[in-house]
Amino acid sequence: MxxxxxxxxxxxxxxxxxxxxxxxxxxxxxxxxxxxxxxxxxxxxxxxxxxxxxxxxxxxxxxxxxxxxxxxxxxxxxxxxxxxxxxxxxxxxxxxxxxxxxxxxxxxxxxxxxxxxxxxxxxxxxxxxxxxxxxxxxxxxxxxxxxxRVPPWEWRKSRWTQGKHISSLSEPSQWACGAKRTCSQMTSCEEARFYLKQCGISRLDINQNDIPCEKLCR
Known part of the structure; x- marks a missing residue:
């Protein structure tokens, strides 16, 4: 007590x-x-x-x-x-x-x-x-x-990872490093994850939780 x-x-x-x-x-x-x-x-x-x-x-x-x-x-x-x-x-x-x-x-x-x-x-x-x-x-x-009982942050990450995998199987990447740098420029979660993971734009992951642009990826 x-x-x-x-x-x-x-x-x-x-x-x-x-x-x-x-x-x-x-x-x-x-x-x-x-x-x-x-x-x-x-x-x-x-x-x-x-x-x-x-x-x-x-x-x-x-x-x-x-x-x-x-x-x-x-x-x-x-x-x-x-x-x-x-x-x-x-x-x-x-x-x-x-x-x-x-x-x-x-x-x-x-x-x-x-x-x-x-x-x-x-x-x-x-x-x-x-x-x-x-x-x-x-x-x-x-x-x-x-x-x-999957923690919601793990559930979100899993869903986005699966979406990225499906996208990569269906078509080649249409994005190029250097073209965009902010969340306001992103049109999808998959695009935001590409720029975070492939291009290293860390500003997209402001909370440092491996989730970029949470308005798109939530």
Missing amino acids: KKILILFITGLLSAFSWADDITGRVVSVHDGDTLILLTPEKKQIKIRLAAIDTPEIGQPYGKKAQKALSDLVFDKNLTARSNQKDQYGRFLAQLYLGGVWINAEMVKQGDAWVYRQHSRHTRDPLLLAFETQARKEKKGLWALPESQ
Whole structure:
């Protein structure tokens, strides 16, 4: 109990260190970790829940994760605490509904993974503790057969790799190194992966998770 209390305090301190607060009503839930906030000024803000990752809609449990987040936040007023945007302009945020930390709730309920693509020193120990407990209690996605419990970042990578392989069998590469250098110039995930892997354009992989241009490759 003492250890969990220490982790809880640590988690609160790290979570509340985020700089900018955005308040608004949730008007859309895209999936288990992405939503739209409508601010009092009637501005729509796209939010990506920080530090967690949920199954994609096409994965087992993907729609359940989406419903779980919707049940927690849809049509409710909450606060998004963020000090960072991703390369697509989404705010990476910790979400709070009153005193409830939504990111943590998704992990506690077994609806989300702690995002392992983050470096070790940035992972929240409290979230890791919640995930361990949810796994032990077989909550949510942890009740799935192991063969269906594929981390979403691995599922995305596998899907893109398969797509690239099929493309390479059907036609020769139509891209040439030096022609493009930014995500805004890419027309497909396969093209972005070519420029990352074959041409070494590392700026396409801003999160350093072997996934280029995530707006295309998600």
